[in-house]
Amino acid sequence: MKPHQDSPLLEVDGLRLDLVGADRQPGLLDGVSFSVSREQTVALIGESGCGKTMTAMAVLSLLPRVAQVMSGEIRFQGANLLAMGGRSLRRIYGAQIGTVFQNPMSSLNPTMRVGKQIAEMRQLHVDESGAASRERAIELLRLVGVPRPDVRVDSYPYELSGGMQQRVMIAMAIACEPQLMLADEPTTALDVTIQAEVLDLLRSLRERLGMGILLVTHDLGVVADFADVVVVMYAGQVVEQAPVHAIFERPTHPYTAALLASMPQIGRPRSRLAAIPGRVPPAGAYPSGCRFRTRCAFAKAGTCDAQPVDLGMVGDGHATACLRVLEGSLDPADLSGADQRNQVLLSGSES
Amino acid sequence: MTTIVPGPTALPKRRGAMRRLLQARAGVISIAFLVALVLVAALAPWLAPHDPAQQSLGNQLQGPSWDHWLGTDGVGRDVLSRIVHAARVALLAPAISVGIAVVLGVPSGLVAGYWRGRVDQLMSILADTLLSIPPIVLAVSIVAVMGPGLTTVMAAVGIVYAPRLFRVVRAATLSAREELYIESANSIGCSSGRILLSHVLPNVASPLLVQVTLLMGFALIAEASLSFLGLGVQLPDASWGSMLRAAYDDKFRAPYAVVPPGVALTLTVLAFNTLGDALRDAVTARRRQ
Amino acid sequence: MTTFLRRLVRAVVVVLLATLLVSAMADLVPGDAAEVVAGENASQEKVEQVRVQLGLDKPMIVRFVDWAGGAVTGDFGQSLISGRSVGRMILDALPATLSITLLAALIGAALGVTAGLVAGLRQGRLTDRLVTTASTLGIAMPGFWIGMILVSVFALDLGWLPATGFRPLSEGVGTWLRHLILPASALGIAMAAEVARQTRGGVVDVMEQSYIRTARVKGMSMAGLIRHHVVRNAAIPVVTVLGMQLGRLLGGVIVIEQVFGVAGLGTLAVNSVLRRDFPVLQTYVLITTIIVVGINLLVDSSYSWINPRTRSR
Numbered sequence: 042m043k044p045h046q047d048s049p050l051l052e053v054d055g056l057r058l059d060l061v062g063a064d065r066q067p068g069l070l071d072g073v074s075f076s077v078s079r080e081q082t083v084a085l086i087g088e089s090g091c092g093k094t095m096t097a098m099a100v101l102s103l104l105p106r107v108a109q110v111m112s113g114e115i116r117f118q119g120a121n122l123l124a125m126g127g128r129s130l131r132r133i134y135g136a137q138i139g140t141v142f143q144n145p146m147s148s149l150n151p152t153m154r155v156g157k158q159i160a161e162m163r164q165l166h167v168d169e170s171g172a173a174s175r176e177r178a179i180e181l182l183r184l185v186g187v188p189r190p191d192v193r194v195d196s197y198p199y200e201l202s203g204g205m206q207q208r209v210m211i212a213m214a215i216a217c218e219p220q221l222m223l224a225d226e227p228t229t230a231l232d233v234t235i236q237a238e239v240l241d242l243l244r245s246l247r248e249r250l251g252m253g254i255l256l257v258t259h260d261l262g263v264v265a266d267f268a269d270v271v272v273v274m275y276a277g278q279v280v281e282q283a284p285v286h287a288i289f290e291r292p293t294h295p296y297t298a299a300l301l302a303s304m305p306q307i308g309r310p311r312s313r314l315a316a317i318p319g320r321v322p323p324a325g326a327y328p329s330g331c332r333f334r335t336r337c338a339f340a341k342a343g344t345c346d347a348q349p350v351d352l353g354m355v356g357d358g359h360a361t362a363c364l365r366v367l368e369g370s371l372d373p374a375d376l377s378g379a380d381q382r383n384q385v386l387l388s389g390s391e392s
Numbered sequence: 393m394t395t396i397v398p399g400p401t402a403l404p405k406r407r408g409a410m411r412r413l414l415q416a417r418a419g420v421i422s423i424a425f426l427v428a429l430v431l432v433a434a435l436a437p438w439l440a441p442h443d444p445a446q447q448s449l450g451n452q453l454q455g456p457s458w459d460h461w462l463g464t465d466g467v468g469r470d471v472l473s474r475i476v477h478a479a480r481v482a483l484l485a486p487a488i489s490v491g492i493a494v495v496l497g498v499p500s501g502l503v504a505g506y507w508r509g510r511v512d513q514l515m516s517i518l519a520d521t522l523l524s525i526p527p528i529v530l531a532v533s534i535v536a537v538m539g540p541g542l543t544t545v546m547a548a549v550g551i552v553y554a555p556r557l558f559r560v561v562r563a564a565t566l567s568a569r570e571e572l573y574i575e576s577a578n579s580i581g582c583s584s585g586r587i588l589l590s591h592v593l594p595n596v597a598s599p600l601l602v603q604v605t606l607l608m609g610f611a612l613i614a615e616a617s618l619s620f621l622g623l624g625v626q627l628p629d630a631s632w633g634s635m636l637r638a639a640y641d642d643k644f645r646a647p648y649a650v651v652p653p654g655v656a657l658t659l660t661v662l663a664f665n666t667l668g669d670a671l672r673d674a675v676t677a678r679r680r681q
Numbered sequence: 682m683t684t685f686l687r688r689l690v691r692a693v694v695v696v697l698l699a700t701l702l703v704s705a706m707a708d709l710v711p712g713d714a715a716e717v718v719a720g721e722n723a724s725q726e727k728v729e730q731v732r733v734q735l736g737l738d739k740p741m742i743v744r745f746v747d748w749a750g751g752a753v754t755g756d757f758g759q760s761l762i763s764g765r766s767v768g769r770m771i772l773d774a775l776p777a778t779l780s781i782t783l784l785a786a787l788i789g790a791a792l793g794v795t796a797g798l799v800a801g802l803r804q805g806r807l808t809d810r811l812v813t814t815a816s817t818l819g820i821a822m823p824g825f826w827i828g829m830i831l832v833s834v835f836a837l838d839l840g841w842l843p844a845t846g847f848r849p850l851s852e853g854v855g856t857w858l859r860h861l862i863l864p865a866s867a868l869g870i871a872m873a874a875e876v877a878r879q880t881r882g883g884v885v886d887v888m889e890q891s892y893i894r895t896a897r898v899k900g901m902s903m904a905g906l907i908r909h910h911v912v913r914n915a916a917i918p919v920v921t922v923l924g925m926q927l928g929r930l931l932g933g934v935i936v937i938e939q940v941f942g943v944a945g946l947g948t949l950a951v952n953s954v955l956r957r958d959f960p961v962l963q964t965y966v967l968i969t970t971i972i973v974v975g976i977n978l979l980v981d982s983s984y985s986w987i988n989p990r991t992r993s994r
Contacts, residue, residue, distance in 0.1 A: 101897075101898050103894060103897060103898070127902075130900075131900040131901070131902060132900065133900070134897070134898050134899065134900040135898065135899040135900030135901075136900060138898070140895070140898040142891060142894070142895065144891060147890060147891040147892065148891040148892055148894070148895045149892055149895065150892045150895075150896070150909075150910050150913075150914070151892070151914070151988070151989075151990060152913045152914055152987070152988055152989060152990075153909070153910075153913070161899065161901075161909065162899050165899055165900050165901060165905075166900060197989050197990070199989075199990050210895075213895075213899070517691070517694065517695065517698065518698075520691075520695050521695050521698040521699045521702060522699075522702075524695055524696070524699050524928075524970045524973045524974050524977075525699050525702070525703060525966060525969070525970060525973075526928075526931045526932035526935070526969050526973070527929075527932050528932040528933075528935045528936065528947075528951075529703070529932070529935070529950050529951075529954070529965070529966065529969070530703070532950075532951055532954050532955075533703055533706045533707060533954050533962075534706065536706075536707070536710045536954045536955055536957075537706055537707075537709045537710050609821065613823045616823055617823065617825060617936050620825060620936065620939070621936065621939060621951070636825075636826065636829070640829055640940070643829075643832065643833065643837060643844070644837065647832075647833040647837035647838055648833055650826065650829045650830065650833060651830070651833075654822070654823070654826040654829065654830070657822075657823055657826065658818070658821045658822045658823070658826070659821075661820075661821040661822075661823075662817070662818070662821035665817070665820060665821055666817075
């Protein structure tokens with residue numbers, strides 16, 4: 042079935058995930074929904090432990106046995122990945138969905154030459170000879186900016202620098218010209234200068250191949266530079282979703298505002314780095330209602346602890362899960378200016 | 393259906409803690425077993441229902457009965473009593489063997505690993521040589537020189553296992569030494585001996601403890617093998633190995649007489665092995681912290 | 682290449698030393714072959730005569746060098762007790778030991794690696810726990826006791842297989858196998874237990890690695906994953922344990938021969954020690970040491986082939 046240009050490539054719809062087994066953790070992911078279209082870059086952002094990696098693993102069908110999907114769908118080109126058998130999935134991953142992981146050194150097989158690992162990707166999905174795959178691998182290495190690709194094709198991973206290894210991973214991911222790329226913290230493990238190079242590479246490839254990209258990251262700087270749409274996650278829930286400009290200029294959720302405030306910025310008057318007080322609640326011990334309310338300067342009893350949380354539209358392509366903003370008792374403009382730290386210190390945290 | 397794969401994920405550390413608990417439980421059980429065994433061995437004369445040496449020629453190779461829980465052996469002796477008494481050998485023999493192996497292997501391993509050079513080369517060649525000879529042949533040769541008997545067997549087993557300990561200690565010393573080079577730059581004036589004792593030894597102690605525990609099990613099997621061959625414990629004393637020999641000689645009359653001594657051996661070796669594994673896990677866990 | 686040469690030289694030195702060491706030890710044994718040959722009631726002079734005849738009056742080093750010189754050309758001397766050519770004695774005893782050992786190695790490797798692989802792939806599930814329990818038990822059980830139990834059940838109780846002896850191939854493959862199964866299984870099971878354990882460990886380590894995850898998102902099937910990614914990376918601990926266990930088989934077969942009443946190399950070796958038959962003992966140690974050292978050499982050399990990272994050292 043040929044997908045329409047404007048129908049989404051990837052749709053995560055109401056994903057609910059529990060951890061079963063010895064340490065039960067219900068509601069690890071609670072109603073996560075977002076979509077990625079062709080030529081669109083969606084950034085999934087949040088602190089560690091917010092569930093963004095778990096979501097990515099669900100999209101990749103890499104969930105551990107103890108993680109069970111309770112409800113929801115993950116649709117790729119209209120078909121629910123969660124309902125598909127192994128053989129169908131294997132035709133999608135690699136061919137239509139390419140993946141780049143965080144740590145390239147450990148994500149590459151140390152005993153196999155890099156060229157062979159790239160060629161292997163071709164061999165799995167494309168009917169071509171081994172020699173042709175190898176030629177393609179060399180081309181791909183050239184494309185991702187690896188110098189002397191005809192020599193490097195026979196290198197082992199440990200012979201390459203971190204930046205080179207990540208380029209190899211990217212080459213592998215795009216080897217079959219996938220429609221969607223999933224990048225899980227692709228630049229986090231790299232030196233800062235190399236990060237910029239790799240991002241540039243991804244940008245050029247994105248244009249060239251027209252891929253949709255799902256970028257999982259905690260780095261707001263990367264998001265600002267690279268994403269079209271931002272999905273903010275906290276404690277297993279999506280708390281805000283908006284085009285990238287809107288997120289930075291007009292956040293509509295206290296958590297997003299606090300996240301932005303905690304970013305060190307050149308040009309700001311010198312002050313103490315604003316940190317979000319408190320800690321992410323351990324899974325299984327989530328507060329009722331809004332999961333952020335125990336750390337939120339704007340939490341109001343009766344509203345934030347009572348109702349179930351859902352995303353509501355507050356603008357063009359802009360949705361928030363803040364109950365107070367949605368009911369109208371909180372003006373988003375108040376979020377950016379407020380000094381979160383002082384507010385919490387004054388009002389104390391509510392349980 | 394989601395395709396599940398075992399792989400690295402952001403999974404709770406509690407699963408590791410669960411496994412450690414189980415291991416700890418296994419370790420606890422094996423310690424309990426070994427303590428019980430020591431008690432049995434120590435209190436053998438009071439615990440054994442019969443005199444282990446008393447023959448009863450009308451009563452040979454009886455199966456289990458109320459009077460003889462594990463039956464009788466080829467000359468009518470109570471199997472249970474013999475097993476209980478032989479527990480002493482089952483604990484002493486490995487202990488002394490491993491003790492000898494420690495005395496021979498540990499200091500030499502320390503010296504070789506720390507000072508390296510010619511001394512290390514010579515010792516390593518000697519260790520490799522001893523290790524290339526099939527252990528049984530080496531042990532039999534030693535026993536042949538010294539004459540059969542339990543003491544000889546213990547010495548033989550100790551000598552056979554010494555090179556293994558040498559290797560472990562040498563390796564641990566080598567790696568400790570690597571780290572020391574950095575420290576040595578700062579600790580000027582510290583005598584080698586002191587460095588060895590206060591820095592190397594603690595590093596070596598943990599893998600050594602693990603190896604020693606595991607070796608106890610192997611030493612027990614080695615003693616049993618040699619006694620089975622007739623070279624170890626001499627009559628009328630019993631070890632589980634020699635009991636196996638006697639039982640096997642009577643196999644046509646009583647095919648399952650080999651079970652009790654073998655079970656005793658297996659359980660004891662199992663206890664040592666489990667304890668050794670639990671120690672190894674505990675040591676690696678601590679190191680990771 | 683130079684590393685290999687260095688290792689080879691060392692190996693030769695070890696072999697020589699081992700043979701020398703055991704001969705020296707046998708020399709220390711009180712009494713000597715002359716007494717055995719001359720007989721219980723022989724007079725002192727008779728024993729002396731025999732001693733000179735056998736060349737036992739010469740110092741050990743001289744005897745050893747003589748023997749070694751001959752050994753290089755393939756002449757391993759004569760048994761001091763029977764006078765038979767040592768080479769001949771070894772060849773006569775070889776088929777039995779070789780058959781048992783090789784079949785045991787086959788059983789041990791095939792059973793152990795397969796069980797370990799399956800257990801490692803299904804980590805935490807029932808299969809894994811069964812394999813782990815079985816291998817833990819198998820390691821704790823003395824190998825010769827396993828043999829005894831097999832005899833008790835399959836030979837004495839059920840009567841399916843013979844309890845003792847070895848029959849050469851010339852008597853037919855069926856007969857040859859029937860007599861081989863129990864002793865080879867005893868050795869093989871003991872070996873498989875340890876091999877399974879190490880293989881499982883290696884496979885588990887590999888499966889936890891990120892590159893397995895990468896292979897998965899490439900759309901690779903489990904079979905392809907095993908073939909291309911697991912095998913090579915788990916190979917090192919597996920090859921190591923196989924090498925070690927093959928060495929231990931040589932020792933284990935000695936006791937198994939006793940259990941099953943087989944007149945093989947092991948029995949020959951033990952008797953030669955007890956009867957101070959030096960040429961036989963020296964030759965036996967030479968052969969087994971060469972085998973052990975050879976296996977170690979192969980294993981060490983294979984590391985750099987398996988894991989390219991070790992090459993740069």
